[in-house]
Amino acid sequence: MASASRTKRMKEMAACSICLNLMTEPVSINCGHSYCQKCMKQYLSQIRRNQVQKMFVCPLCRAPFHITSLRSNKQLGELIELIKEMEDSEHELLCEDHGEQFQLFCEDDGQLICWRCERAPQHQGHTTALVEDVCQDYKEKLKNALTKLSQFEEEYMNQKAFMEMQITKWKAEIETRRQNIKSDFNSLHEFLRTEEKSYLWRLEKEEDQMLMRMRESEANLQQKCDELKSHILVLEEKCQSSAQKVLQDVKETLSRTCAVKLEAPEVFSLEVQTACDVAELYLDVKAMLRRHQVGVTLDPDTAHPHLYLSKDRRQVSRGYSQQNLEVSSRRFTAFPCVLGCEGFTSGRHYFEVDVGEGTAWDVGVCMENVERGLGMKQEPELGFWAIRLCPENGYAALTSPPTALELQEQPLVVGIVLDYEAGTVSFYNMTTGSHIFTFPKASFSDTLRPFFQVYQYSPLFLPSCNE
Template identity: 70%
Template sequence: MDSATPMEKMQEIATCFLCSNLLAHPVSLNCGHSFCNLCMWIFCTKKPLPQQLLCPQCKCPFSKNSWKYNKHLARITEVIEEMEKMENKVECETHREGLQLFCEDDGQLICWRCERGPQHQGHATALVEDVCPGYKEKLQKAVAKLSELHTECMNQKAFVATQMTEWQNDIDIQKQKIKLEFENLHKFLCEEEQSYLWRLEKEEEQMLRRLRESEDNLQQKSDELKSHILEMEAKCQGSAQYLLQDVKGTLSRACAVKLEAPEVFSLEIQTAGDVADLNLDVKTMLRRHQVGVTLDPNTAHPSLTLSNDRRQVFCAHSQRNLESSSSRFTAFPCVLGCESFRSGRYFFEVDVGEGTAWDVGVCMENVERGPNMKQAPELGFWAIRRGTQNGYVALTSPHTALKLRERPLVVGVALDYEAGAVSFYNMTSGSHIFTFPKASFSDTLRPYFHVYQHSPLCLPPYSK
C-alpha cells in the first residue's frame, strides 16, 4: 500500500507467506521467495513423492532440500523484532524514564521521578506489576458483564429480526387478503353494473313500446280527422246539390269524432343506480335482497326427511309411503323451496356445513322430476355442486370446474330475474364463486336443492 509506513513495508517483506508470522530461521528458494524453515518442511512432507514441488507463492518448481538459509533476512527479522520492542516500551514524556509506577489517585502511569514531584506528592502509588493483576481482574469482570450485555443485545436483535419477519409475513397475508377481497368486490360490482344496465335497458324497451303504441294511435286519429276535413272542404267547394247531398250524415259523422285524452306516462326512471349509496360490503349488498326460504314437502323425494320448521333436510335412504304427486321428485333426492320468483331480485343462503356433496341453486317450476331428469340450464336448472369425486362444479353443459381458495360453509344464491343472472357466493368469506351466462327467464323459478347421504342442508332463518 502507498500509505503504509516504512516499518509496515519491512514487516510485509519479512512475513512468511505460509504462516503469516515474522520469518523464523528463514530459507529462500531459487525463485527468490523466502519462508520459515519449519513451514517449508511441513509443506514438503505433505506432498507425496515423486510429485513435483512448486513454490507456494509463485508456483515455480523446486527440488526438496534445495532451499538455503538466508542469514541477511534473518538479521532483518531480528532488527524488526527489536524495533517492535522499542515501540512497545513506554517512557515518561517529561523525564524519559520508564513508567514503572501507577498513581491510584490520578489513575495514570508515572515514573519514579514523577512520584517525588509535587504533582503526585502524598498520592497512593504502587508498582505496575503489583497493581496490574487487580485491574486485570476488574477489566475481565467488566468484559464479562459487557459480554453478557452484548449477548442480551444480540438476543434482542434476533427477537426484533423475528418480529420483523413475522410482521412482514402478516403484512403479506393481509395484502393477499385485501387483494382477494377487492377482486371479489370488483366482480360483484361488475355484476351489479350489468344488472342495473340490463334492467334499465328492459325498462327503456318497455316504455318505448308503450310510447310508440300511443304515437301510432294518435297518427291513426290524425288520419281520420284529415279524412273528415277533406270531405267537408270538398262539399263546401262543390255545387249546392253536392254540398246538400248527405249533408246531415256528414255533419253527424264529423260531430261524432272525439279526441280522447292521451295516456299519461310517468317518465320517471324506475331503475335506480345511485352508486354513492351502495354499501361496499358484498355480504351486506347481497342481503339487501334476501328472502326467507322454506322447503316444500310436496316436492321432496321419498328418501328425504324435513324438519318441523321445514328449514332442514337430510337423506335417510328409507323410502316412505307418500302420496304420488306430479310435483314430487322421483329420480333423485331433491326438494324445492316454497317461494316462487317471477320478477325482481332475490337472495337466499344455504348452510352446507361439513357436507361432502350437495347441489344448490334455482330451477324452473316445471322441470322434469322423473327418470328423464337432467340438470342443465337449457333444461331449467341453474345450480352448483360439490361432488365426492370431482370437487366443485357449475352444472353448465358441459360442467365447469370451480377452483375455490377456501371451502364454503354457507353458500349464497343471488337471482336477478330481469337481468337473467344467477350468481353464487361463499358467504364465509364474501367471495364470488360463479355466475351463469345471461339467461332469458320466461317461467316461475324456485329454490332447488339436491341432498346427498350424510350431507344435510339447512336454511338459516331470516328476519327483515
C-alpha cells in the first residue's frame, strides 16, 4: 500500500501542469519547470498568434524565459517511463482461465498469455516470448507510431492555420470587392441623378416655351373675339335704329364687316420633344457620355510661355520659357495654363483629357474673359470650373473653398461634361466609368472654353473623338 502511495506521489510530481497528465517527451525552461513538448508548442503558438515575440513567461510561476532556452529533459523522461512500469506492475493482469500472471506474449495472436496458455492447444506451434524481451521493441514501435501521428497532427495544425489565413484573406478580398461595387454604384447613382436633373430641366424648359407660345396665341384669339364683339354691337345697334341711322355710313360699315376674315388658328403639336430612354441611354455610361463628345485642340495664343504644344495641338508639356513668342493679351502669364480652341455657348458637350500617371494637373472649363495675370484665382465665382491633382493634397474640386475628393482608383483619362443650359460641369473617371464630381448649378452667360494647367513632368494629351 505504501508503494502505491509513493507511485501516486511520483506521478503528481511528473505531471504536466498544462494537460495534467504524465509528461510526454518533457522539455524544461530556465525556471526549472517542465512540460510536455506538445503542450509547450501549443502554448507558444497561441501566444504568438496574438503578438510576435521571443520572450515568454512560465505558465506555472510566470518567470520569463527565452524561446531558445527550451531543453529536452531526457532524465525526467526516463523517470516517467519507470513510473509507468511501476504503475503497470502494481496493476498486473492475471489470466482469466488459469489465474496465472501474463509472463509471455504470443506473436501470432498478439496476445498476453500465461505459461499454461502456452501449453494449450490453441497456442501450439505459435511463436512466444517473454514480456520483458518484446516490450521494449513494441514500445519503440508505439513511439514511432506516436511520432508519426504527432507529425500528422502538426501538419494538420499548420494546414488549419494556413486555411485560417486563407479565410481571412478571402474575406478581405470580398470586402474590398464589396466596397468597390458600392462605390461604382454610388457613382452610377450620382451620374443618373445628374442626368435626371438635366432631362427634367430640359422638359421644364420645353414646357415653359410651349406654354408661352400657346398663351400668346390664346391672348391673340381673345383680342380677335373682343374686336368681333365690338363689330357685332355696332351692327346690332344699326339694325334697331331708324332708317336714317341705318343708311348713315352703311357702305363703310359693310365694307369694314366684309374685311373681317376668319383666321386659321395656330396649330401646336402636343408631342413632347424631350425624351429619355433610360435603359437604352445609360446601360453603358462611357458610351452615353461619348454621344456628346467633341474634339478639342489647344490654342497656342493662350499658352503660357513655359508650355510646349505638339504640332497637332493635342499634347502640352511644361519646360523652359520660350523666347520671341507673339505678344497676346489672351496669353496666360501668372500660371502655366492654356485653353482649348473650341468655345461653347449652348448645348451639351463632352471631351476627354489623358492625364496618364502625372502627379499634378488642373482640367476643366472656364469663361472666355477670365483673368490671366497675377489676379487669377481658379474659383467658380471668377469663371473657373475645374478639378486638380497635386502631390500634397491629392484630388480636389476647385470650389470656394476647395472640396477634397476621395477616389477609389487613379483616373488615367478624365472625362468632362458641360451642359450649358442646365448650368452644370461634371467630371468622370473614364478608366472605370465612375462619377468624380459635379459643380453646383451655375448660370452661364459667356463663352466657355476647355481649361488646362500643366505641371512639371506631367504632360496632358487630348484624344480625338475616334481614339
